[in-house]
Amino acid sequence: MADEVMIGIxxxxxxxxxxxRYEHCTLVVTDRRLIVALxxxxxxxxxxxxxxxxxxxxxxxxxxxxxxxxxxxxxAEVESARLERGDFGGDNDVPHPDRLILxxxxxxxxxxxxxxxxPVAEAKDLLRRALGDRVR
Numbered sequence: 001m002a003d004e005v006m007i008g009i010x011x012x013x014x015x016x017x018x019x020x021r022y023e024h025c026t027l028v029v030t031d032r033r034l035i036v037a038l039x040x041x042x043x044x045x046x047x048x049x050x051x052x053x054x055x056x057x058x059x060x061x062x063x064x065x066x067x068x069x070x071x072x073x074x075x076a077e078v079e080s081a082r083l084e085r086g087d088f089g090g091d092n093d094v095p096h097p098d099r100l101i102l103x104x105x106x107x108x109x110x111x112x113x114x115x116x117x118x119p120v121a122e123a124k125d126l127l128r129r130a131l132g133d134r135v136r
Contacts, residue, residue, distance in 0.1 A: 004060050005031045008126045011052030012114035013100070026055040027100070027111065028063060029130045033072040034102075037063045049116055075130055079103045082136045083124045086113070100127075 010027040017023040024044060028035040039051045047054065055063060064070050086098040098113035098120050128135045
């Protein structure tokens with residue numbers, strides 16, 4: 001079987017991990033799966049934004065082994081990926097960040113984009129390379 005190929009990353013995302021608790025992560029897109037690689041508080045304190053660049057250089061299997069909460073979503077499990085552009089001046093002038101909503105066979109996952117994440121158009125193009133017409 002051929003080696004898994006990394007297509008790209010979407011850095012600086014946040015994923016809800018509980019009531020009012022979020023995990024910072026990098027979404028690594030490969031030709032076989034999406035890997036949610038956590039950027040723990042300690043990693044961000046020591047490495048800052050470069051944690052995402054380190055994730056870019058790691059192999060998919062090394063990423064999964066790096067932190068206990070890292071996980072993979074096989075591309076076959078992804079039913080749809082919708083990207084929504086944020087609203088910065090809507091209701092009560094409360095900013096709403098860009099979002100990625102993944103619908104998988106296991107349920108729905110929502111990721112919000114941080115300030116150094118890819119622009120929505122670039123993230124959409126990247127995900128289309130892996131998921132094709134399942135990206136909206």
